[in-house]
Structure formats: C-alpha cells, structure tokens
Amino acid sequence: MQNIWYNDKFLLDFLSASELENYNPSVAHAEKLLKDRSGPGNDFLGWLDLPKKTGKDLIKSINDKAQEIRSKADVLICVGIGGSYLGAKAAIEFTSPGFEDLRKPRVIFAGHTINSDYLSDLLELVKDKEVAVNVISKSGTTTEPAIAFRVIRQWMEQRYGKKGAAERIVATTDPAKGALRKLAKEEGYTTYEIPDDVGGRFSVLTPVGLFPIAVAGLDIAKLIEGASQAYDFCSGDSIETNVAGRYAAVRNILFRKGYTTEVMATFQPQLHFINEWWKQLAGESEGKDGTGIFPAGLDYTTDLHSLGQWLQEGVRNVFETFMILKKTSKTMTVPKFDDDSDDLNYLASRSFEDINEKAFQGTMLAHLDGGVPSATLMLADRSETTLGQLFYFFEKAVALSGYILRVNPFDQPGVEAYKKNMFALLGKAGFEKQAAALSSRTKDISI
Numbered sequence: 438m439q440n441i442w443y444n445d446k447f448l449l450d451f452l453s454a455s456e457l458e459n460y461n462p463s464v465a466h467a468e469k470l471l472k473d474r475s476g477p478g479n480d481f482l483g484w485l486d487l488p489k490k491t492g493k494d495l496i497k498s499i500n501d502k503a504q505e506i507r508s509k510a511d512v513l514i515c516v517g518i519g520g521s522y523l524g525a526k527a528a529i530e531f532t533s534p535g536f537e538d539l540r541k542p543r544v545i546f547a548g549h550t551i552n553s554d555y556l557s558d559l560l561e562l563v564k565d566k567e568v569a570v571n572v573i574s575k576s577g578t579t580t581e582p583a584i585a586f587r588v589i590r591q592w593m594e595q596r597y598g599k600k601g602a603a604e605r606i607v608a609t610t611d612p613a614k615g616a617l618r619k620l621a622k623e624e625g626y627t628t629y630e631i632p633d634d635v636g637g638r639f640s641v642l643t644p645v646g647l648f649p650i651a652v653a654g655l656d657i658a659k660l661i662e663g664a665s666q667a668y669d670f671c672s673g674d675s676i677e678t679n680v681a682g683r684y685a686a687v688r689n690i691l692f693r694k695g696y697t698t699e700v701m702a703t704f705q706p707q708l709h710f711i712n713e714w715w716k717q718l719a720g721e722s723e724g725k726d727g728t729g730i731f732p733a734g735l736d737y738t739t740d741l742h743s744l745g746q747w748l749q750e751g752v753r754n755v756f757e758t759f760m761i762l763k764k765t766s767k768t769m770t771v772p773k774f775d776d777d778s779d780d781l782n783y784l785a786s787r788s789f790e791d792i793n794e795k796a797f798q799g800t801m802l803a804h805l806d807g808g809v810p811s812a813t814l815m816l817a818d819r820s821e822t823t824l825g826q827l828f829y830f831f832e833k834a835v836a837l838s839g840y841i842l843r844v845n846p847f848d849q850p851g852v853e854a855y856k857k858n859m860f861a862l863l864g865k866a867g868f869e870k871q872a873a874a875l876s877s878r879t880k881d882i883s884i
C-alpha cells in the first residue's frame with residue numbers, strides 16, 4: 438500500500454521529460470552506492486534496511502517499557518537535540534491532538550536549547566505531576582542535552598530519591614561509548630541502544646524515536662510497517678518506479694538551474710515539525726563542500742500573510758514542494774447565519790478542508806505563474822503507517838540526492854566548528870590554544 442504520492446507534472450515549464458529521463462543513470466548510480474555500501478559515509482548506512490530488520494523483540498521491549506511509563510507518569514521529559522529529538526517531536530505533532538493539554542501522557546522536550554527560563558518553567562509545570570525522563574544522545578557528550586539532564590536529574594533525585602529516580606529514567610545512547618552510557622550503567626537506568634551505523638538525523642526509526650513515540654501512545658509497529666512499504670516503493674534504478682529517486686532527481690535538476698532553495702510548504706499545522714525534522718535531515722546531509730540545496734519550511738496559510746509576498750515576487754531562486762495532508766481526522770464546517778451580516782453565507786456548510794484546498798490550489802497556481810517551480814507531495818492521512826512511509830521516503834531521497842550532489846550525506850563536519858569554539862570559550866581542557874585565539878574576537882559580540 439502506498440500512502441504518499443509525489444507529483445511533478447506541474448514542472449513542465451521548468452524542466453522537460455527528457456531532462457528527467459537523463460537523470461536515470463545518476464539515480465541508478467546513487468542507488469548502487471547505497472546498495473553496495475561503496476559510497477562516502479558507508480559506515481553510516483544502518484538506517485537503510487532498518488524497516489526490514491527491526492525485530493518484534495525490540496518493538497515488544499519498547500512497548501512494554503512505554504506502557505510502564507504511561508501507567509506511572511503524567512509527563513515524559515525527553516532530553517535531546519537535533520536527530521535525538523526532532524523525529525519524536527515530528528511524529529507526536531503529526532498524529533496527536535494539537536493542544537498538549539489534550540495529550541496523556543504529555544511528552545515535553547528539553548535539552549534542545551540553552552535557556553534557564555525554559556528549564557525553570559518546565560520544572561514549574563511538572564512540579565505536581567508524576568514524571569519520567571528519556572535522555573537521548575548518541576555521542577553521550579553533547580553539551581545542550583547534557584547540562585539540561587544534569588538539572589533534570591538533580592530534580593528527579595530530589596523528588597523520587599536516587600533509586601526512585603533511576604527507575605524513572607531511560608537512557609538511549611551508543612551501545613558502548615560515551616559519558617551517558619557510563620552514567621546509565623553506574624546509575625542502573627534502563628537503556629536502549631542507538632546502532633553504531635545510524636547517524637542522529639537518520640535515527641527516528643531506532644529507539645531514539647520509537648521509545649518516546651510509543652510513550653505518546655502511537656503504534657510503532659505500524660510506523661515500521663509503513664517505513665517497510667516505503668522501502669519497496671523507494672527502491673530501484675528507474676525514476677518511474679523509485680519515488681524517492683524521482684524526487685531526488687527533480688531537486689538536483691532544479692538546483693543546477695539556479696533554484697538553490699527548496700521551500701517545503703504545508704497547509705496543515707500538524708506538518709510543522711515534519712518540516713523541522715526534514716530541514717535537519719536535508720540541511721545537515723547536503724550542505725557541505727560549498728554546495729547543497731537550502732531547505733526551508735513554510736506554514737501556509739499563516740505564512741502567506743508574511744513570506745507569501747517574497748515567494749510570489751522575490752528572487753527567483755526558490756522551488757517549492759507542497760506537502761499536503763489529504764485527510765484530516767475531524768471535519769468542521771462554516772456555520773450559516775440568517776442575517777449574513779459578515780457576507781460569509783456563500784461559504785456556509787463548506788468544510789475548512791474544502792476552503793483550505795482552494796487556498797492550496799490558488800497558492801500553487803499563483804506561485805507557478807510567478808515563476809516558482811512547484812511539485813506536490815500528498816499524504817493520505819495522519820496515521821502511523823503514512824508517517825512511517827514519509828520518514829523513510831525522505832531519508833532515502835536525501836541519501837540519493839546527496840550522492841547525486843557528490844557529497845557525503847552522512848557526516849556533519851561543519852557542526853563541529855561551533856562546538857569547538859564553544860568548548861574553547863567555556864574553558865574546556867584541551868582547547869586552550871583555540872581559546873587564546875578567540876578571546877579577543879568575542880569582546881564586541883557579547884550578549
């Protein structure tokens with residue numbers, strides 16, 4: 438079953454059928470590099486077969502622990518940053534009720550910012566609630582989640598005692614390495630492993646994403662099943678049958694023509710964090726060696742009243758993918774008023790989805806007319822199966838697209854630059870030389 442559909446037939450003014458055909462060998466080559474594990478970053482391809490390899494035992498162990506947490510906690514605090522939080526956040530926002538107060542248990546994220554107000558508000562929010570924690574870090578040493586976890590761990594130990602806290606903390610980290618693995622062992626936390634060969638931004642279908650997603654009440658077996666279905670329709674050498682390959686080809690053709698930014702435009706708020714997750718996946722994978730498509734996300738119709746102007750008439754270096762949910766979970770209609778004093782009876786009895794569809798059609802046609810190459814990515818519904826397909830589709834498309842761009846999609850050397858500077862400026866041992874070089878340059882950029 439296929440629940441997501443990519444359609445590029447509106448791009449005919451911007452790229453021809455033969456141009457697309459000509460990309461078949463590039464897609465086939467990228468596909469071969471992945472399959473043979475012979476491309477750059479080939480030690481980070483564990484995500485590729487994950488949907489086919491995830492065993493029932495792991496699903497059961499995660500579901501059992503999630504059930505235990507659900508029975509004893511009102512709130513799960515999930516501590517992590519980047520690939521260690523965005524997948525779970527995206528999944529929960531995609532499937533759950535819009536307002537956090539309607540969710541039980543609530544999954545709240547921390548460690549993705551460095552901010553006292555956020556953390557202290559969080560502790561205030563949970564002070565009368567039963568709390569559990571999932572701390573997630575592959576390296577086990579990332580500063581943002583590590584310092585947030587120190588605060589939360591201290592709070593948990595004061596609240597539940599050392600042993601009681603340990604029973605409520607789950608650590609997801611590298612099987613052997615890193616400070617978090619060491620700490621988890623010493624404290625006796627339940628742990629889940631992030632496979633060695635799966636990088637952070639490709640880890641949503643490992644316990645990194647699966648555990649908090651299961652605690653939120655989603656069916657993770659269906660999520661994996663969806664990913665496995667996408668594995669099938671995102672494989673093969675031909676862009677006629679490989680959906681991810683086709684999308685990767687279109688992106689690269691447009692990029693070569695000077696369309697250097699891809700806007701992922703959504704018309705439903707449940708897709709906002711799918712965009713955030715995709716932005717990390719695409720941006721960190723492709724933006725290197727002086728190349729890469731810049732991934733941007735817009736929430737329509739909200740952003741049509743701000744950046745919509747830019748899209749319509751600004752620099753013509755943007756292409757747009759409209760990611761659209763075909764079906765919402767509920768339907769509301771516009772009420773009828775006999776006096777019609779606001780002149781809206783012409784919309785009476787029409788559903789918000791019907792009106793939203795016209796907004797989508799109107800926007801896409803206007804942007805095409807304004808010179809923005811536009812394609813669509815349709816999603817059947819807000820189910821776990823659709824979500825699993827979507828996650829895998831994007832992972833595969835980004836990997837293929839990265840290889841077509843001739844970068845290593847699986848490393849992130851650029852992320853280290855700020856980290857090294859930060860360690861030097863914080864006075865971490867081993868960074869003394871860099872600290873001396875930086876100190877005079879910081880005096881005009883203080884907060």
Ligand code: PA5
Nearest residue numbers: 519520521574575576579637638
């Ligand atoms: O994709 C990546 O590798 C990164 O974005 C990481 O997910 C992020 O930096 C967090 O790293 P860690 O899980 O080691 O704390």
